[in-house]
Amino acid sequence: MEIIGRVKKLFDPQKFGSGFRKREIVLTTEEPYPQNILIEFIQDKVDLLGSVRPEDKIKVFINIRGREWTNPEGVTKYFNSIQGWKIEEISQHSLEENPRKTSSISPSLSSDDFDDLPF
Template identity: 55%
Template sequence: MEISGKIKLIGETQTFGASGFRKRELVVTTSEQYPQMLMIEFVQDKCDILNSYKVGQDVKVSINLRGREWINPEGVAKYFNSIQGWRIEMLQPEGGAGSSLPPLEEIQAADLSSDEPDDLPF
């Protein structure tokens, strides 16, 4: 799955326990009618891929949804979900330097200079 949006926050890398488990959090704000602020976790070696990104950049994040069950001391099952990122890439602004389409003016000029007959029935 993928999430696209603007980076709102990039957390510091946190290390837990004797095993040295590492986690880093990223918050992305989606660009929908009702924007969502989604916290995405990057773990272990994936923490370092956030080093080259900054708050305010538009990105696309590849994610996996994770879920787990926890039985509390009273024996009641509780369920937790998390979003785990594994890849992130910069989005090019629309019509920006990365656009593979020519400017609209070039398309319209090419269309007007066509020598082909108009064989449309309407």
């Protein structure tokens, strides 16, 4: 799976006593209802974020992970996380080289040409 968006927030890397490393980013999707998606990068994948900056537009390849946890009272809960494993920069140049084609009504047409509607 993949998510495309702009980097909203880049958290500092975390290193734990066990040697485990983790770094998180928030990616804001560009759609009618933008979503702020938290994505974590773990272990050697933390290094992928070395050149990423806030406001960069990127494509992140992800895996969705789920886990089960039972608290001391015996209640079982489920958690999901999104882990990034590859990043591609979305080049603004490629968007400029392929401008959207737009159609327009011929200037020779007037509003009178559209009066033949049946209602």
